[in-house]
Amino acid sequence: MSYAPLPSPAARLATVASSPVRDLLALTSRPEVISFSGGLPAPDLFDVAGLARSFEHVLRTDGRRALQYSPSEGNPALRATIAARAPVPTAPEDVLVTTGSQQALTLVATALLEPGDTVLVEEPAYLSAIQCFQLAGARLVAVPSDADGPDVEQLISLIQSEKPKLFYLVPTFQNPTGRTLSAARREAIARSAGQHGVWIVEDDPYTELRYDGAPIPPIAAHPAAADRTILLGSFSKIVAPGLRLGWLRAPAGLRAALIVAKQAADLHTSTIDQAAAAHYLANTDLSLHLDRVRSAYRTRRDAMLTVLPAVLPAGSEWTRPSGGMFVWVRLPSGFVSSDLLPYALKNDVAYVPGAPFYVRDPDLATLRLSFSTHSPERTIEGLERLRPVFTGAICP
Structure with a gap:
């Protein structure tokens, strides 16, 4: 007996490229490989003992509730802490x-975008955001950028000509470049969004990983953007990514739509993980933990920046980030x-080519290096392995 062929996967998936970072994780899982490809927090800095105590406490004292369904909005104690x-x-x-x-x-893409809507992104842009908006059927337009971030005049011109629904950016220690948007540009972006009726999606996972300089207020703090900025945050970079705990702060007019989108996606985020995180944050000196993380990452960044001039070919350029996890070359x-x-x-060394971070017309000479994962000694060893690759000793 013959059977009819099955329907093909959804056509919208054909427009979404696989993440080279995720693909490289499989290739770099061998212990001998020194990978600068993933933006991975250092596992040696995870507070495993502290998290274990929090999980044990929650299961012992309130286990039945911690293993039950919970509100879509999230654990009340965790929301209060956030x-x-x-x-x-x-x-x-x-x-x-x-x-x-x-x-x-x-959730933001689900709540705001119809297929064909225009989304503005930085150039280059966070790869997973590109994937997310592509999957929603959006038309992506890149805002030309320089070493200080998106060009505001170009942004205004594109807002006027392209009529976007939203502008997505990572203003602080951007992924992939590590650059930070100045206070003046943040204010100008806020004013532009206010004047032209554009949502701003401000992704802010790295802001607490600052090693030099003073913090800069987020775009969401500017009055012109207060009613149109969706601020995103994460515990992946400051506690542990395996918890899969993030959050968004949204204006009141959009929250109901986002909650419905959340209910349709997964009902709620893991109850036990939320409860354990709430206990952990309430009973841990997170400032002390973050001081330890920042000190380690600062040393690792400095090791990479010290060695790069001797490793890269003459004429190369690279960023010198004041925080975060990335150097852009x-x-x-x-x-x-x-x-x-x-x-x-x-x-036995890896990095991420820069091309996938571009919406179109990529700069093929670019690449991203993450300095957070390895010790300074391991970082230097990995960069030394790259030296012959760039100098031609093992190139075709």
């Missing part, structure tokens, strides 16, 4: 707990970073 720690005045009811900040992006004209990656992998 509100208290937010970089702008926030009430617990302003907060929606999400399964990682990646889900927050998906532009090799000299004629280099194609994706062509060199197989030789790097053969040398």
Whole structure:
């Protein structure tokens, strides 16, 4: 007996490229590989003992409730803690707990976008955000940027010509470049969104990983953008990504739609993880933990920046981030970073080529290096493995 062929996967998936970062995780799982590809927090800095105590406490004292369904908006104690720690005045009811900040992006796309709507993104942009908006059927338009972030005049011009629904950006220690948007540009972006009726999605997972300089208030703090900025945050970078706990802060007029989108996605984020995180945050000196993390990451960043001049070919350029996890490299004209990656992998070291971070017309000479995962000694060893790749000793 013959059977009819099954329907094909949804056509919208054909427009969404696979993440090279996720693909590289499989290739770099061997312990001998030194990977600068993923934006992975350092596992040696996870507070495993503290989290274990919180999970044990929750299961022992309130296990039945912690293992039950819970409100879509999130654990009340966790929402209150998030509100208290937010970089702008926030009430617990302003907060929606999400399964990682990646889900927050998906909920925003579900609540705001129709297929064909225009979304403005930075150039280059966070790869998973590109995937999320592509999956929603949006038309992505990149805002030209310089070393200080999106060009505001170009942004205004694109808002006027393209009529976007929203503008997505990571203003602080951006992924992939590590750059930080100045206070003046943040204010100008807020004014532009206010004048032209555009939502701002401000992704802010790295702001507490600052190693130099003073904090800059988020775009959400500016009055012109207060009613149109959706602020995203995450515990992945400051506690542990395996918890998959993120959050969003949204204006009142949008929260009901986001909650419905959350209910349709997964009903609620893991009850036990939320309860344990709430207990952990209430009973841990998070400032002390973050001081330890920042000290370690600062040393790792400095190790990478010290060695790069000797590793990269003459004429290369790279960012010098004041925080976060990433250094963005532009090799000299004629280099194609994706062509060199197989030789790097053969040398048991990895990075992410820059092309997938562009909506179109990528700069093929760019690449992203993450400095957070490895010790300074391991970082230096990995960069030394890259030296012959870039100098041509093992290139075709």
